[in-house]
Amino acid sequence: MSDTSKPWNSPMPEPQFDLMRRILSAPSPVGLEGAMTYGVLKPHFESFAPAEWKLQQFMGHAGVVLDTHPGRDDLFKVMIIGHADKIRMQVRSIGDDGKIWINTDAFLPNVLIGHEVTLFSEDPGAQGSYRRIDGGTVEALGAIHFSDPAQRSGEKGIKKEQIYLDLQIHGENKKQQVENLGVRPGDSIIFNRPIRHGFSPDTFYGAYLDNGLGCFVTAEVARLIAEAGGTEQVRVLFTIASYEEIGRFGSRVMAGEMRPDAIIAVDVNHDYVAAPGIGDRRMQPLEMGKGFTMSVGAIASEQLNRIIETTARVQDIPMQRDIVGPDTGTDGMAGVLAAVDCVATSIGFPIRNMHTISETGYTKDVLAAIHAITHTVQALDALPDPHREFRDNHPRLDQAGALEHQGSEKPETADK
Template sequence: MYDPLPFLKKILALPGLSGYEDPVRLAIAEEWGPFVDELKISRLGSLYGIRRGNSVEPRPRILLAAHMDAIGLMTTMVDHGLIHFTEVGGVDPRILPGQQVIVHGRRDLPGVIGQPAARLLPDSIGKKAVPMEYLLIDVGLSAEETAGLVRPGDLISFAQPPIELTDNSLAGHTLDNRASVAALSVCLSELSSMRHAWDVWAVATVQEEETLAGAFTSPVDIEPDIAVAIDVTFAKGPGASDYRTVPFGKGICLGWGPNTHPAIFEAFKKVAEHLDIPFQTEVSPSQSGTDAMGLQVAAGGLPSLYISIPIRYMHTPVEMVCMKDIQRAGHLLAQAAASLQPDFVQQIRWED
């Protein structure tokens, strides 16, 4: 059985901020290569891994999308050897002081995020969290050396290595959404030893954290019949235990809301129930906050679904995932894709 943990730890250690995904895309392509018939790169940088079905051409196509981009930081100014920065994607400044980072300047520079002493900050801040504009990155070089190596626009990624915890859990930055990329790898590995009627297009999309660019454009390239987005969602944990969160490690989530087509939901639900794959229904009364928002409305519109892997502490350097849920998501994707009959699309209606 394919073990996604080594691959996941590898891609968690790689940069690949939203709009700058090249480093992680190379690693994903290397991992997917043995499992697919063809690899392609879109004009915006999304990676396509294609497994061709065994039914008569023209075959229907299913698009399985997991965004590979990450949140992070970007240099805005270098002042007296200290680096000012802004966010790429949604970053909570409360979690930044004391974090280890890599500044991707003329060469990669390890650094730490420092916070000035309270007496040096405006009185209006008081005991509140220090805004990002007052935080600084120190790479330990002289002012002249730093100014020569770092410029505005240089990217900054989190640097903490992932930590294997007890009970099959992993903590680290960028599990949103590299956990789902690992689930897609599980899916492709499983499909490589199965017969399936449909062409399966696994897509590692770009820029979900900022523009949904990969989700909006990939369906135009691929022209799929249905699409599924794989992402993470909020697991129950400290301070997060109401109806908007789901149990941690107890199964994946099938999304139900405006980005979900009822017939696709029912098809995946039946497969999960048949195979005893633990799952929960995640209700989203508005937009899902995933690539499904773009996939659903691309071109003429697509019957879509989103599947989520619960994680704790989202958008922090210590996101936490249960590895069993990554396996479950990949297994469901593979089995559901393989179960699709050539005439499935002709049989679905919105009322289904």
């Protein structure tokens, strides 16, 4: 296979990068995911989806499902899931001095300091309408001059209760100035940092790769499947979930509603090689730039993984195996959490600095995931009977053959 037919070996085209940037930039904190699902992804889906495909919406959350064969419950149903919700900060209370005290959610307090954010507040005079406040920064200590010696030396950290949003309020009635803006406890705050190209080739960085990237991959798989003429035996549910960051609740509802036969979650993973201070944990050396990742362990189906791995090998798509233990940590758990009998796994891409303002990724890893999932869907569609394939072929370790010592010579294919 030539390099020209392997998009994962080439730089991401700029229009595709711009789509990725628009998806990741959509302000979609937990519970307010509509900016990404309805504002960016829904019109994108509608721009290429065949007329017979159907977009399904939900009442309790802003998730969406693009369904290739609506109503065809006889077909083998594959749900591909990315989650649109972003971790966020929230207004906790307003101080007399104009400080807006905030909850930090799933952020480390010390990664927040000094960064620009946007606060979203419902208009008290027009419920359902939201305003944005830009220009504020997250603070905790003020100047170094006001911190104690242990904080200056790094021996003492920052507590989450110390974090506040500074809107540069000054003058009289500082608290009233903030309240006059309509700011209320519970208002969402997110980083103001769109992704941009990185210094090293084919890299990018910014906020909220977790998990706009999974939504981008899901959308691109949908486009490629549509351009290839769709599927015959497989009903694909291209799913954009909500509430993942607070317990995988959105995907659980969707799995319960749609009852898929297979789930492929798409979410970010860690670059353990670059992660500081974890060398003694002996983590699997996942690394940015080495291809997509596939979960092994927990509820990950060995049969589904076998198809993905075989497909990646045949297509020469770089892949890394990720060891996940008892929980994938992704929407791959949606089926078991919803008590739905389905096979499942999780596909990802190693990134650095997760849950910070400078999450960093590699475009070719993302492209590898897109094309690996696309080819996997097509491989499932080519099976004589996808339902029986999984029902009849559970691995049998009691039939494992004995293995003898293989010597010390390095196989010729080891470095390929």
